[in-house]
Every structure is written in structure tokens, then in C-alpha cells.
Amino acid sequence: MDDVIIARSLFGTTMAFHIIFATLGVGIPIMILLAELLYQKTKDYDYAVMAKRWTKGLAVLLGVAIPSGTIAGVQLSLLWPGFMEVIGKVMSLPFQIEIYAFFIEALFMSIYVYAADRISPLMRIVSVFFVALGASASAILITNVHAFEGTPAGFRIENGEIVDVDPWAAFFNPSFFVTAGHVVLSAYMTGAFVLASIAACQLLRAAQNEQVRRFHQKALKLSLTVGGVFSLLTAINGHESAQLLHQYQPEKLAAAEGLFETQSHAPLAIGGFTDAKTQSVKWAIEIPWALSFLAGNRFDTVVKGLNDFPKEWWPPLFVHTLFNAMVGIGVLLLFLSAAALIWQKWRKRPAFPRWLLYSFVAAGPLAVIGIECGWIFACTGRQPWVIYRMMKTEEAVTQTGNLAVLFALFVSIYILLSIAVVLVLRYYFRRHPVADELRKPPNEGTLPV
Amino acid sequence: MTNELIAITVLWGFIFIYAVMATMDFGAGFWSMIYIHRDKANATKIANRYLSPTWEVTNVFIVAIVVALFSFFPGAAFLLGTVLLVPGSIILILLAVRSAFLVFAHVAKEYEKALTYISGITGIIIPALLISVLPITHGEFIDIRKGVPTLDLERFFTSPHAYSFMGFAILSTLFLSSLLLADYSLEAGDGEAYRLYRRNAWITGPLSLLMTGGMMLTMRYEAKWLYDKMMEYWPWLIGSVAMFAAAGIALSLPSSRHPHVRGRPRLAVIAIVIQYFLASYAYGKAHLPYMVYPDVTIESAFTHPDTFRALFASYIVGFLILFPGFVYFWRLFMHDKRYVRPK
Numbered sequence: 001m002d003d004v005i006i007a008r009s010l011f012g013t014t015m016a017f018h019i020i021f022a023t024l025g026v027g028i029p030i031m032i033l034l035a036e037l038l039y040q041k042t043k044d045y046d047y048a049v050m051a052k053r054w055t056k057g058l059a060v061l062l063g064v065a066i067p068s069g070t071i072a073g074v075q076l077s078l079l080w081p082g083f084m085e086v087i088g089k090v091m092s093l094p095f096q097i098e099i100y101a102f103f104i105e106a107l108f109m110s111i112y113v114y115a116a117d118r119i120s121p122l123m124r125i126v127s128v129f130f131v132a133l134g135a136s137a138s139a140i141l142i143t144n145v146h147a148f149e150g151t152p153a154g155f156r157i158e159n160g161e162i163v164d165v166d167p168w169a170a171f172f173n174p175s176f177f178v179t180a181g182h183v184v185l186s187a188y189m190t191g192a193f194v195l196a197s198i199a200a201c202q203l204l205r206a207a208q209n210e211q212v213r214r215f216h217q218k219a220l221k222l223s224l225t226v227g228g229v230f231s232l233l234t235a236i237n238g239h240e241s242a243q244l245l246h247q248y249q250p251e252k253l254a255a256a257e258g259l260f261e262t263q264s265h266a267p268l269a270i271g272g273f274t275d276a277k278t279q280s281v282k283w284a285i286e287i288p289w290a291l292s293f294l295a296g297n298r299f300d301t302v303v304k305g306l307n308d309f310p311k312e313w314w315p316p317l318f319v320h321t322l323f324n325a326m327v328g329i330g331v332l333l334l335f336l337s338a339a340a341l342i343w344q345k346w347r348k349r350p351a352f353p354r355w356l357l358y359s360f361v362a363a364g365p366l367a368v369i370g371i372e373c374g375w376i377f378a379c380t381g382r383q384p385w386v387i388y389r390m391m392k393t394e395e396a397v398t399q400t401g402n403l404a405v406l407f408a409l410f411v412s413i414y415i416l417l418s419i420a421v422v423l424v425l426r427y428y429f430r431r432h433p434v435a436d437e438l439r440k441p442p443n444e445g446t447l448p449v
Numbered sequence: 450m451t452n453e454l455i456a457i458t459v460l461w462g463f464i465f466i467y468a469v470m471a472t473m474d475f476g477a478g479f480w481s482m483i484y485i486h487r488d489k490a491n492a493t494k495i496a497n498r499y500l501s502p503t504w505e506v507t508n509v510f511i512v513a514i515v516v517a518l519f520s521f522f523p524g525a526a527f528l529l530g531t532v533l534l535v536p537g538s539i540i541l542i543l544l545a546v547r548s549a550f551l552v553f554a555h556v557a558k559e560y561e562k563a564l565t566y567i568s569g570i571t572g573i574i575i576p577a578l579l580i581s582v583l584p585i586t587h588g589e590f591i592d593i594r595k596g597v598p599t600l601d602l603e604r605f606f607t608s609p610h611a612y613s614f615m616g617f618a619i620l621s622t623l624f625l626s627s628l629l630l631a632d633y634s635l636e637a638g639d640g641e642a643y644r645l646y647r648r649n650a651w652i653t654g655p656l657s658l659l660m661t662g663g664m665m666l667t668m669r670y671e672a673k674w675l676y677d678k679m680m681e682y683w684p685w686l687i688g689s690v691a692m693f694a695a696a697g698i699a700l701s702l703p704s705s706r707h708p709h710v711r712g713r714p715r716l717a718v719i720a721i722v723i724q725y726f727l728a729s730y731a732y733g734k735a736h737l738p739y740m741v742y743p744d745v746t747i748e749s750a751f752t753h754p755d756t757f758r759a760l761f762a763s764y765i766v767g768f769l770i771l772f773p774g775f776v777y778f779w780r781l782f783m784h785d786k787r788y789v790r791p792k
């Protein structure tokens with residue numbers, strides 16, 4: 001039993017680490033692609049420098065994304081051999097297709113970085129496009145496995161045997177499109193807001209020449225626009241995700257909302273802590289009828305409560321907080337982008353006031369926190385199942401001991417890599433200030449990276 | 450061919466490609482570390498120029514192996530996942546350090562030396578650990594206690610068989626990478642680096658051949674079943690040794706295109722790749738039908754037939770899509786004089 005907890009903590013830590021770099025690896029290529037396109041359209045050299053610097057940062061981040069992803073992939077087999085046995089028989093297609101996506105991303109990332117000065121602008125755009133495509137496709141495919149865990153399809157387990165296998169039915173399981181869409185949209189949003197944070201940070205620093213300020217202003221505007229668009233799409237799609245829970249994993253939605261009694265006109269509880277003893281959410285703000293409406297678009301939708309399920313099937317109740325944090329951040333960032341838009345359009349001011357810049361600085365870290373909360377909610381909220389109503393987590397876990405030592409080892413590696421990656425990024429961008437790169441004559445034609 | 454055989458052939462193909470690419474990758478990292486202090490011959494620069502664009506692609510292959518393994522042979526996933534937990538985790542940790550610091554070393558020029566040391570040293574240990582999966586599949590270190598498979602680490606670490614595999618992995622990493630870098634140096638027109646790498650290949654080549662002798666010897670005592678079956682494939686083994694000799698000859702011939710140097714490294718590289726191909730074919734064929742001796746065979750571990758068909762279709766489509774990308778990549782980095790031989 002103890003080993004199950006350590007295995008879960010170890011795998012969760014690995015994923016929580018990987019997802020930071022993976023999300024940026026999905027989000028930033030889109031921004032680079034947009035900067036490249038803007039450069040070709042406007043011939044404004046600032047955008048070429050932007051693409052170049054973002055690419056440099058991305059290359060460093062991928063230096064951690066790829067090995068941590070390799071850890072994630074192999075650890076899945078090492079820690080959850082029982083789970084992978086089912087996945088291998090039923091749901092291996094997405095893993096397999098993901099390999100092709102990895103290849104596309106890796107090949108074109110090298111081409112874009114190391115051959116930039118030898119290929120035509122068109123081929124350069126094609127290369128970033130493939131990098132972005134490969135990253136998004138790999139996110140979609142791996143998320144499909146996660147979707148399958150929540151809404152399994154395409155097989156049955158009969159007397160411990162896997163029967164009636166249909167790999168394509170498993171691939172197109174009921175929550176595939178919505179879940180994959182949510183992950184990709186939130187990754188684009190997060191990539192954009194992280195870059196917005198950096199630009200806002202730079203604008204807050206005193207004493208800079210006009211050229212550098214204009215550069216950061218352009219970067220901020222571009223990333224806030226992209227972030228705003230995708231936070232709207234994320235929220236709309238998140239609503240659909242919640243409706244899927246209502247349909248396919250009702251006890252997860254009940255735990256997310258701290259709802260104990262099945263009812264129509266169910267209230268939405270915001271904030272507070274779920275208390276199993278009093279069967280209520282303490283200190284929450286309740287919006288009457290809202291949950292029913294969110295779950296089924298009608299106030300009389302009947303939402304199932306936790307009491308309808310055996311207690312050993314209940315997800316941990318703290319997922320309510322994680323869910324609230326994710327949704328709260330989504331709404332906050334939506335307002336923030338709207339504020340930026342309004343400020344620019346209606347006040348007709350070229351620059352943002354400092355207080356607004358400070359809140360933009362917070363946007364990137366908040367988005368990353370949103371990603372973390374969303375994932376931990378989704379995976380922890382599935383407990384005790386590793387495959388919903390099919391396989392329990394404790395049936396899937398490895399039988400080998402020694403997990404505590406390994407846990408300590410992996411955590412130290414993640415700490416080491418986190419420190420190193422921050423130092424390397426700081427070092428590089430201190431050594432290569434924007435001012436130097438902007439000063440270079442734009443007549444070199446192509447940009448050396 | 451049965452479905453099982455097709456699947457194990459694909460898996461074997463991935464392992465072979467990865468083995469070749471990874472030895473070059475890890476070896477190049479090691480040599481770039483060795484020559485970092487006295488880089489008159491540009492040996493480090495040349496190693497890095499090869500390494501920078503390729504490590505990411507090489508890394509995808511290791512992931513492809515793991516995925517092919519559990520998707521084609523999910524029945525092996527349970528046993529292998531369980532016994533490989535500890536060695537697998539150590540490999541993962543080293544691999545993470547190695548890849549990350551490789552990237553960091555290129556970006557943080559001031560700390561390049563320290564970072565290169567870290568990635569170079571971890572990189573040369575990884576092949577030894579990776580290859581140790583093979584002796585583990587020979588079965589002698591796996592015990593089944595109360596239905597739970599466990600790896601007897603003590604027996605493993607005192608086994609000459611395991612060490613001969615590890616020694617072979619390190620030496621052939623050094624050998625193959627020197628040979629490839631010799632070829633790459635000549636392509637870059639760098640005579641001095643070429644002579645350096647050619648010399649390294651001369652030293653490490655015979656040593657790695659000697660190690661294969663050691664592997665066969667220890668196999669005879671520790672994995673007799675495999676030894677006996679490998680001997681049935683003796684023509685392949687003889688062919689393999691012959692290709693090794695051919696590589697030696699290719700390295701001694703006068704060069705046709707470069708009058709002032711000796712050796713035709715491109716030929717030697719091809720000969721050595723064929724050598725490894727023949728030897729690993731014999732090894733793989735002898736290993737069948739066992740994936741893990743004697744508990745798991747390719748039949749007992751095989752996936753669901755419908756899943757296999759879907760996977761196979763995806764392989765064909767994936768290959769068609771990726772092939773042009775690989776060709777383009779090859780042309781830009783292995784063939785383009787502007788990259789290989791910058792002014």
C-alpha cells in the first residue's frame with residue numbers, strides 16, 4: 001500500500017515537472033511562427049529578433065522537456081506495468097503516432113535552429129510550422145491516453161482477460177476531442193502569457209532606449225492578443241470538459257464542486273473547503289442553480305452528488321480547491337486580456353500604466369499554476385481508478401520495492417535541472433541583450449540563430 | 450512471416466538504428482570532452498557540429514523502442530517494467546543530466562567546459578547501462594519470488610557476463626564514434642582532426658573486437674542456451690568478423706579524393722555498420738523466441754491482433770510522411786558543405 005502512494009507521488013512529480021516545459025514547448029512555437037509571419041509581412045526587423053530570441057529560449061527549454069518527457073514515457077512502464085499492459089493491447093496507437101510527431105518536431109527544430117542561415121524564408125516558416133505542428137500533435141496524442149483513462153472505450157475485461165479489442169474505438173474515445181482541445185488551447189494561452197510576462201518585466205525596468213522599449217511593447221501586444229484569444233477559447237472548451245464530466249464521470253464533478261446530495265437546481269460553490277463530516281463546502285460563496293446550468297445548460301438538470309456513490313469510489317475532496325484555482329485563473333486572465341484590449345482601443349494610449357504592467361507580469365506564472373492545478377485535478381480526481389471503472393491504481397502499480405530511494409533521486413534531479421535551466425536562461429539573455437541584436441543591420445537577409 | 454516475427458523485426462530494427470545512432474551520439478559527446486582543452490585540431494568543434502542537430506532525433510529513437518516494446522509485446526511489459534525499475538531509473542536520470550547539460554553547454558559558453566565534462570562523462574556511462582538490459586533478458590538474474598519477479602542485483606554486479614557486455618558497449622561507442630567523426634572530419638577537409646580520430650579508431654576497434662570474444666566466452670558459462678544457438682549462426686559471425694577486417698583495410702587504403710591522407714573512412718563506416726548488423730542479427734535470431742528467458746516469448750507477450758494491424762498501418766503511413774523529412778535533414782547536415790565545412 002505504501003508503495004502505491006510513493007509511486008503515485010513519484011509519477012505525479014515527474015508529470016508536474018515535465019508539464020511546465022512541455023506546455024511551453026507547445027505554446028512558444030506558435031508565437032515564433034506568428035513572429036516569423038509578421039516579419040515577412042511587415043519587414044519589421046524587430047519581429048525577426050523576437051523570433052530568434054524566443055527560439056533560443058525554446059531550445060533551452062526543450063533541453064529539459066525532452067529528457068523529462070523521456071522519463072515520463074519510460075516511467076509509465078516502470079511504475080505502472082499493469083496499466084501499460086492494457087494500454088499496449090488496446091491504446092498503443094496514440095503512443096505510436098506520437099513518435100512520428102516527435103520526429104517531425106525534432107527534425108524541423110534542428111533544421112530551424114542550425115540551418116536557418118542556409119534555407120529560404122519560406123522554408124524557415126515551413127520549418128517552424130512543422131515544429132509547432134509536431135509539438136501540438138504530441139500533446140493531443142498523449143492527452144488522448146489520458147482521455148482514455150477517464151472514458152475508456154474499445155475493450156472489456158472478462159475474468160481478467162482483455163476481450164473485444166477495437167483500437168480505433170479506443171482512440172476515438174468519448175472525451176478525446178474536448179480534452180485534447182482543452183490541453184492544446186491552454187498550452188497556447190500559457191505560452192503567450194509567459195512571453196507577455198517577460199515583456200512586461202522588461203518594460204518595468206528603468207532607463208532603456210526607445211528602440212528597446214518599442215521592441216518589448218510589440219512583443220507584449222502580440223502575446224497579450226494571442227493569450228486573450230486562447231483564454232477565451234480555453235474557457236469555452238473548459239465548460240464543455242465539465243459537461244463531459246457530468247456525463248461520464250459524475251463523481252468527479254461532484255467532488256470538484258463539493259456536492260453531496262443529488263439534486264436539480266444545484267448551486268455552484270466557489271472557494272471554501274469541502275468537509276465530509278458536515279457534507280458541505282465550508283466558507284464557500286454559493287451561486288444558486290449555477291451548477292445545474294453549467295452541467296446541462298438547463299437549471300433543472302439533475303447533478304449527481306457524492307452520496308450516490310460508494311465511499312471508496314470518492315475522489316479526494318481537496319480537488320475542489322484545484323478545480324476552483326484553475327477556473328479562477330482562467331477567468332482572471334480573460335479579464336486581464338480584456339482590460340489590455342480596452343485600454344488600448346478606448347484610451348488610445350500607446351503604453352500601459354505600471355499597475356497594469358505588474359498584473360501582466362503575474363499572468364505567465366498564473367497560467368502555469370492553472371496548468372498544474374488542472375492536471376492534478378484531472379489525475380487525482382480520477383482516483384481510485386487508473387482506468388475509470390476498469391482498473392484500480394493499486395492493481396497497476398509495480399511490485400518492486402525501493403521506491404522511496406528512487407523518489408528522492410528523481411526529485412533531486414528535477415531540482416538540479418530547474419536551477420540549472422533558470423541560470424542558463426538568465427546567463428544567456430544577460431550576455432545577449434536585445435539592444436545588441438536590434439543594432440545589427442537587417443540587410444543580412446536571413447537571421448542567424 | 451508471422452505477425453509476431455514482423456513485430457519483433459520492427460523492434461529489432463529500432464534497436465539496431467538506435468544502437469548505431471546512440472553510440473555515435475554518446476561517443477561524439479565524449480570526444481568533444483576529451484579534446485576540449487587542446488583543440489588545435491578542431492576535434493571538439495567537429496564533434497559538436499555533428500552532435501548539435503542530431504541528439505534530439507537520436508533521443509526519439511529510444512522512446513520509439515520503449516513504445517514499440519509495450520505496444521507490440523504488452524505481455525512483456527509487466528515483467529520487464531518490474532525488473533528494470535532500478536536500472537531503468539538510473540539510465541533515465543543519467544540521460545536527463547546528459548541531454549540537458551549538452552544543451553546548456555552550447556548556450557552558456559563561459560561554463561562550457563564544466564558542462565561538457567558533465568555531459569561527456571554521463572554520456573559514456575549510459576551505453577554500458579543500456580546494454581545491460583540484454584544480459585538481464587538472458588534470464589539468469591531474474592528470480593520469481595511469490596509470483597513477483599525481482600532482479601538479483603548482487604548476482605548481476607558480480608557477473609563477468611554483465612561486465613563483458615558493459616565493456617563492449619563502452620568500447621564500441623568509442624570505436625564507432627571515432628570512425629564516424631573521422632569520416633565527418635575528412636568531409637570537412639580537416640586533415641589533422643581526421644588523423645586524430647582515425648588513430649582513435651585504430652586503437653578502440655581491435656579492443657572492441659576483443660570484448661566480443663569476452664562476451665562469447667562468458668555467455669558460454671552463464672547463458673549456455675544462447676551460446677549454443679548463436680553458434681548455429683556461425684556464418685553470420687564469420688561474416689561479421691570479415692567486415693571488421695574489411696574496415697581495417699579500408700582505413701589503410703590510400704584515399705582517392707584526398708591525396709595527402711590515408712584511408713577511406715566512408716567505406717570503413719559502412720563495413721562496420723554491416724559488421725554490427727550481421728552480429729546483432731545472429732544474436733537476435735538466437736535469442737528467439739524468448740524475449741526474457743525462459744518466462745516470456747514473443748508469442749506469449751504478443752499484443753491483440755487488431756491492435757497489431759492498426760499499429761502496422763500507422764507504421765507505413767508514418768514512414769511515408771517522415772521519409773522526406775529525414776532526407777531533407779540528411780542533406781542539410783551530413784551533406785551540405787556549407788554546414789560541414791564552414792569558412
Ligand code: HDD
Nearest residue numbers: 179183186235238239241242327330367370371374375378
Ligand atoms: C491555463 C490553464 C487552464 C485554464 C485557464 C483552464 N483550464 Fe481546465 N484544465 C487545464 C488547464 C486549464 C489542463 C491542465 O490542461 C487540464 C488538465 C487535464 C486536461 O485535460 O486539461 C484541465 C482540465 C479541466 C477539466 C477536467 C477534465 C477531466 O478531468 O477529464 C475541466 C472540467 C476543466 N479543465 C474545466 C475548465 C474550465 C471550466 C475553465 C474555465 C475557465 C478552465 N478549465 C480553465
Ligand code: HEM
Nearest residue numbers: 008012015016019142143145146375376379380385386393
Ligand atoms: C502532464 C501533466 C500531468 C500531471 C501534472 C499529472 C499529475 C498526476 C498526479 C498528481 C498523479 C497521482 C494521482 C494521485 O495519486 O492522486 C498522476 C497519476 C497518473 N497519471 Fe497523470 N498527470 C499528468 C498527465 C498525465 C497524462 C497525459 C497521462 C496519460 C498518459 C497521465 C497518466 C497518469 C497515470 C497512469 C497515473 C498513475 C495512476 C493513477 O494514479 O491513477 N497523466 N498524474
Ligand code: HEM
Nearest residue numbers: 022025026065066069070072073102135139142508509512
Ligand atoms: C499533456 C501533457 C503533455 C504534453 C503537453 C506534452 C508535450 C511534450 C512536448 C512538447 C515535448 C517535447 C517534444 C520534442 O521536442 O520532441 C515532450 C516530450 C516528451 N514527452 Fe511529453 N507531454 C505531455 C505528457 C507526457 C506524458 C504523460 C508522457 C509519457 C507517457 C510524455 C512523454 C514524452 C516523451 C517520451 C518526450 C520526449 C520525446 C523525445 O524524445 O523527443 N509526455 N512532451
